Amino acid sequence: MKVGFIGLGIMGAPMAGQLIAAGHTLYGQSRSGVPQALLDAGATACDTAADVARNADVIITMVPDTPDVAKVLFGEGGVAEGLSAGKIVVDMSSIAPVETKEFAKKINDLGCQYLDAPVSGGEVGAKAGTLTIMVGGPEATFETVKPLFEKMGKNITLVGENGAGQTTKVANQIIVALNILAVSEALVFASKAGADPAKVRQALMGGFANSKILEVHAERMLKRTFNPGFRIALHQKDLALALASAKQLEVALPSTAIAQQLFSAVAANGGAGLDHSALVKALELQAAHTVTPEA
Amino acid sequence: MKVGFIGLGIMGAPMAGQLIAAGHTLYGQSRSGVPQALLDAGATACDTAADVARNADVIITMVPDTPDVAKVLFGEGGVAEGLSAGKIVVDMSSIAPVETKEFAKKINDLGCQYLDAPVSGGEVGAKAGTLTIMVGGPEATFETVKPLFEKMGKNITLVGENGAGQTTKVANQIIVALNILAVSEALVFASKAGADPAKVRQALMGGFANSKILEVHAERMLKRTFNPGFRIALHQKDLALALASAKQLEVALPSTAIAQQLFSAVAANGGAGLDHSALVKALELQAAHTVTPEA
Numbered sequence: 001m002k003v004g005f006i007g008l009g010i011m012g013a014p015m016a017g018q019l020i021a022a023g024h025t026l027y028g029q030s031r032s033g034v035p036q037a038l039l040d041a042g043a044t045a046c047d048t049a050a051d052v053a054r055n056a057d058v059i060i061t062m063v064p065d066t067p068d069v070a071k072v073l074f075g076e077g078g079v080a081e082g083l084s085a086g087k088i089v090v091d092m093s094s095i096a097p098v099e100t101k102e103f104a105k106k107i108n109d110l111g112c113q114y115l116d117a118p119v120s121g122g123e124v125g126a127k128a129g130t131l132t133i134m135v136g137g138p139e140a141t142f143e144t145v146k147p148l149f150e151k152m153g154k155n156i157t158l159v160g161e162n163g164a165g166q167t168t169k170v171a172n173q174i175i176v177a178l179n180i181l182a183v184s185e186a187l188v189f190a191s192k193a194g195a196d197p198a199k200v201r202q203a204l205m206g207g208f209a210n211s212k213i214l215e216v217h218a219e220r221m222l223k224r225t226f227n228p229g230f231r232i233a234l235h236q237k238d239l240a241l242a243l244a245s246a247k248q249l250e251v252a253l254p255s256t257a258i259a260q261q262l263f264s265a266v267a268a269n270g271g272a273g274l275d276h277s278a279l280v281k282a283l284e285l286q287a288a289h290t291v292t293p294e295a
Numbered sequence: 296m297k298v299g300f301i302g303l304g305i306m307g308a309p310m311a312g313q314l315i316a317a318g319h320t321l322y323g324q325s326r327s328g329v330p331q332a333l334l335d336a337g338a339t340a341c342d343t344a345a346d347v348a349r350n351a352d353v354i355i356t357m358v359p360d361t362p363d364v365a366k367v368l369f370g371e372g373g374v375a376e377g378l379s380a381g382k383i384v385v386d387m388s389s390i391a392p393v394e395t396k397e398f399a400k401k402i403n404d405l406g407c408q409y410l411d412a413p414v415s416g417g418e419v420g421a422k423a424g425t426l427t428i429m430v431g432g433p434e435a436t437f438e439t440v441k442p443l444f445e446k447m448g449k450n451i452t453l454v455g456e457n458g459a460g461q462t463t464k465v466a467n468q469i470i471v472a473l474n475i476l477a478v479s480e481a482l483v484f485a486s487k488a489g490a491d492p493a494k495v496r497q498a499l500m501g502g503f504a505n506s507k508i509l510e511v512h513a514e515r516m517l518k519r520t521f522n523p524g525f526r527i528a529l530h531q532k533d534l535a536l537a538l539a540s541a542k543q544l545e546v547a548l549p550s551t552a553i554a555q556q557l558f559s560a561v562a563a564n565g566g567a568g569l570d571h572s573a574l575v576k577a578l579e580l581q582a583a584h585t586v587t588p589e590a
Contacts, residue, residue: 157498171481175504182473186466203452211506272498
């Protein structure tokens with residue numbers, strides 16, 4: 001398949017690499033140029049996003065935020081300029097659900113199909129081809145693109161119409177942040193009450209308190225290994241998106257707002273680059289106590 | 296073993312039943328008398344908690360709240376009056392960790408041992424003998440009582456010294472409440488954004504957002520089956536305990552406070568007797584939207 005890939009950064013480059021390795025013809029374009037490793041593997045560098053769209057049948061975008069997608073698709077020299085009827089645009093960035101529906105409509109108006117297909121799993125998942133991919137869009141289009149998704153990810157779900165993929169990603173980031181907050185409040189409480197937080201975690205893992213976060217992130221808190229992982233600065237971006245979208249949709253997210261403020265507290269103390277499990281530090285500051293297990 | 300059991304309500308009666316079935320001699324006392332079924336099975340009814348303590352070697356208490364334990368142990372005709380050196384008091388109620396340490400010290404001063412051993416798993420777990428039991432106290436005492444615990448529960452952990460069992464139970468109730476809140480915010484957001492909340496839940500179950508609560512309680516939200524389960528009124532009691540203990544310990548629990556307020560909002564709308572997954576109704580009220588899946 002002739003695939004275009006716009007945005008070849010930390011996530012995009014390994015994802016594009018998986019597609020080339022699977023035998024697809026790849027046309028790339030990125031703000032900082034196409035990485036040499038991809039060129040060596042056979043990728044063709046294009047000057048503009050429009051050129052990518054002229055050459056490829058499926059055009060994937062993987063850029064930081066909603067305005068970046070808007071610019072890459074509809075700005076000067078953008079994808080829209082190079083599209084012709086029947087092509088497919090797949091936005092794998094994590095951006096706003098509401099704007100995504102507008103982008104899809106504008107692409108549809110050009111006689112093309114649109115999928116929103118944000119991922120989770122980070123750089124590790126991108127390199128291993130094990131990303132979770134949450135997709136919104138028409139089922140037929142999903143089936144056409146699925147062989148590409150299957151090279152980049154493992155857990156691939158068509159959730160609903162355009163916007164549903166981005167909505168699911170936001171829901172994911174809300175739950176992950178709040179489950180980190182849940183574990184943080186519980187462990188700081190338990191530790192300050194004099195219990196060994198490591199044993200408390202162990203006792204809770206069999207019951208209703210169990211979660212992927214209790215398994216993975218609580219251990220990072222106890223071992224004080226806050227190297228990312230997933231950076232607080234990125235989770236702050238995702239929760240900003242959640243809270244802005246919630247305002248548009250008229251939904252109140254009280255605990256998400258708390259989590260965002262606590263991330264800001266950790267960032268204010270120099271922790272923006274730490275793993276998001278370092279949210280616990282905000283509660284530790286407030287309690288003047290660290291969740292250190294007994295030896 | 297000669298076992299005393301004080302508090303033979305919804306939880307205590309089936310727990311005591313497991314002990315009789317296992318061949319232990321049971322001395323019972325309860326505010327509303329010893330249930331006929333236990334008497335038929337061979338239990339001996341005592342007039343006072345002191346009498347229970349005079350007859351039994353291990354005295355278990357299972358009553359609603361901290362003041363009830365104080366009264367049953369140290370009030371007139373209470374356990375302390377009937378204790379003699381070498382006996383063991385096991386409080387399986389869910390009460391305050393700080394007061395628990397005081398109770399243990401007073402029992403120790405009488406030459407006796409104390410375990411705090413609160414449970415989770417509810418009436419269903421009590422009847423099936425599959426409770427989770429979180430224990431604080433001396434290891435030797437734990438080993439002595441373990442054969443009794445094994446008749447009442449499955450997942451039995453000695454977490455630490457006296458108070459650690461109650462601390463773990465509080466930590467459990469904090470995480471469960473906040474994971475319910477996490478799923479509630481995510482599903483109300485997703486549903487109001489136009490995605491099918493059932494499909495969003497399905498897509499999230501493979502990744503970092505997964506939890507026992509996403510598996511069990513999110514399904515209750517989607518199916519609108521809010522019959523308990525675990526009543527909001529009881530979870531309100533547990534979070535009140537968490538917040539009061541946190542104040543004593545100087546720990547800030549911002550999101551636990553939010554969850555408590557949202558439980559109050561559901562209770563204000565007549566929902567105190569609903570399952571705690573009905574917390575979602577507070578967010579639905581605020582968003583004027585219900586998380587109804589597509590047909």
